[in-house]
Amino acid sequence: MRAHIWRNAHRASLATRPNYNARFLTTDSRGRLSKFWAPTGGISPQDGEQDDSHALLLKGGFLRQAHSGVFHLLPLGLRVQNKLESLIDKHMSSIGASKVSLSHISTEELWKQTGRYSSNSELLRINDRRESGFLLAPTHEEEITALVANMVHSYKDLPLRLYQTGRKYRDEKRPRQGLLRAKEFMMKDLYTFDSSHETALKTYDEVRQAYTNLFNELKLPYLVADADSGNMGGKLSHEYHFVSPKGEDNVWSCSSCNYVANEELVEKPTPQTDLDAIAAPAEPSPPLVFTGISMDRKTAVRIVIARPSDMPTEAQPPWDTISSVVNLHAVKRVYPDLDTGIEPATLAKLLPATETQQTLYSPTTPTTNEAPASAEADISLTRPGDPCPRCPTGHLAVQKAIEVAHTFHLGTRYSAPLSALVAVPHATQKEAIHMGCHGIGVSRLLGAIASQLADSAGLNWPRAVAPFEVVVVTAPKVDDADAVCVYDALEGIDAVIDDRAGKSLGWKLRDADLIGYPVVVVLGKSWKSGQVEVQCRRLGVKKVVERGRLKGEVERFLGQL
Template identity: 70%
Template sequence: MESIGASKTSLSSITTEELWKQSGRYSSNSELLRLKDRKDSGFLLSPTHEEEITALVASMVHSYKDLPLRLYQTGRKYRDERRPRQGLLRAKEFMMKDLYTFDSTVEAGLETYKSVREAYKNLFDELKLPYLVADADSGNMGGKLSHEYHFVSPKGEDNVWSCDSCEYVANEELVEKKTPSAAPADAKPLTFTGISMDRKTKIEIHVPRPSDLAADASPTWDQISTYTNLHALKKAVPSPIELDTGIESSTLTTLLPQTTSTTAITDKSLSPSSTATDLTITREGDSCPHCAAGHLHVQKAIEVGHTFHLGTRYSEPLHAYIAGPDAATMWSPMQMGCHGIGVSRLIGAIAALLSDARGLQWPRAVAPFEVAVLPTPQVPDEAATALYDAVGGGGGVDVVLDDRVGKGLGWKMKDADLIGYPVVLVMGRGWKDRGEVEVQCRRLGVKKDVGLGELKSEVESLLERL
């Protein structure tokens, strides 16, 4: 963050609900942990800090001369997750790094967004782990430009689509599809009648009937969800109506009150109407919408970062205005961006990718120490300290010496495996017989004896690959 001129700050874990009501996110967010003080005033355990940082900056910044401004923090966040699972990957409490940016013009805001994306690229490149950068839907955060950063993993909950011929990558919510062809004139649509969560609105869904479903069959919700893009369907339901996806069969609608209103959602292939929605689901092997030459493939992935260009989504409702350089730009809303990395999720994702039966295997960039020196109890303290200084002397390599008393070499080696040091130096039999150190790098499959003269260069060579 400091490489792009960001300054560190720290925001409160508790925030007033009034700011969230002002931004419009209070009533639309079901994951807020709400509380009241003794005066019955409403507060939240902050799941994110767009409202708070905007209000703070609005109270202190009033001129374009004070911009650009980039503020970041690393702190605890709280969300009322319906189903916390997979340890650090999805929890009610977690650590995040947030960067909030403020610019005076749209052009400057987009340039800032590019610089943040480059900084994120540098970070993930440094980890030397395969990752994907996907076009993403901004959702409840606001704005129309955002990207997600994913580690590919079978433990992931996100579906990320990528082309095997070009660089197109998008998440499931935003993946583009080719315009669907019109259904045959005699095609009988598949119609499902659902109900809103408040039981006041019937929701009719019309999609092309798949060939493997009988013409007279009444579809269940499971069948509809198999043939329909649920993200597009959710967006098509008029706000604030929310579809109850727990309904099992359209026959249950006979039990509904007759006074309910009805809203219809029709797939584009069934209707030329401008109000029709593309409910086509992307399938493995579909043609790429960008290059047409390649095909789309889906991978399970863990989202570890997200960048958003927010525009004036928060600066307008929270009155974060600045005086511009001329009359035409007097009191214009600031252009904002917010950019997050899930620190605790990143740790969990790396562990999911690199751990084995023996323990963790940290990339060099995030390891607690890069090298661990493990002497046997018989090695003199002076010799162990000299080796520690030889490897770590002059800086550049972060070394820890395991000089715990009363612990044998086998115990230390198992502990080092559990912790996951990238490189381990064992002062064992080779040291006693020949003055050589056993160099171990579990992740690269390296285990060999090295003389003192070549030791530092060997360690640095291994670390460069990690």
């Protein structure tokens, strides 16, 4: 009875509006799935992906694959992406960053000036009629630095913080895992410009705090790891990860302290000599010797490491198995010019023509009667349970993780070769600007969030980025005006009515689980007495709520998501 009184009162309020009542009804701005393209279902899982979050994104109507590693976003997926962008905009604004939109097209010439052209095999190149040497930018350090170099000439114009959210491209050899490894992807890239090293480091800390605030707002667990800068340049960088079995990174963390590091930078504690253990050493097994080659093909690189205790003394693994015994990241820190990706057959042909030899030892390997050109470093693999390098009691554990963001302090890596110089006080000539680069993989983040919370029923979005925060689901016999009343009672909440014709209540509820709305409001049998059922799968809640308490209950659930 109360439901009818509420509904009739709502109709009466519409009827009293002067003359334009019909126009109001025909331009109803309420969110309705009948007016929203959400092609859910109908996609069969492939390649054993029955429970895979990417398969759920397809089945839930968020995206479709256009080509290998290339995807179209559908309306639901675009709503998630737009909310991610709005969240990013808020936190970039908090540090005074201005938003720009740079061209997707860059030039080989700029990349050659910074030395990244020859070393980057993932560049997607464009052949125009003039063979102009264009490429589709996988990142924009070169372009943004060239832009700033032409417009900023004094330290008084700094600091400057510019960012964009746009498409990036890479010639990915093996696109896989949907949005996590694609040829075309959305990325937020922030570039910071400071007049000195000290101010650049302060900016770096401010950006890291903004990233922390952003990821905290998602209310999902994440790791921040010390990371290697790679060919980006600079010596200071951090990665942001979601722990996931789908991840391609190995992130090591301590059981006792806050030490977290990517496998490229994970450290080993300084070994302590135990004098009591030196007596009567066992006969050492012959070491393993791998021979690689430098990038310029002129130097043979011998890598000598203690033989694992479970390996027969006569065994000598081939070069392409070196990563199972040797920490190649540690090797590259000592000898950066080592070609770690060369094929064994090619290596065998090139080694006889090398001119010099470099030898690298692990500290526990005997080094007598070896070539004088040698170096020593701990190049053994880090193992689960190894001691923490930062605290006396902790031990290391490793987890697979998805990298979703990365911050780099670049220094003058790009400003110097591209002549981004400014006049500074008490200097006789201009000095190179100090830069930082800070990225968030927007489309990758979309896929990673889906992976974090998906379950057997479907996706499960955090409130901050859900396509809609609430869906109002009605049984077939419930009047549309009743659904409108409930929708209007949720004013200020991003809600949508599932008013699609010909669908049963059970079908709509299964579809709501598949899409992953944070909260579902059901108008079923209880509606006759003015009550609705509120469901939150992530919190494990199903609760019958009086109409007057509906918004408060929904907001309470959303506040936990």
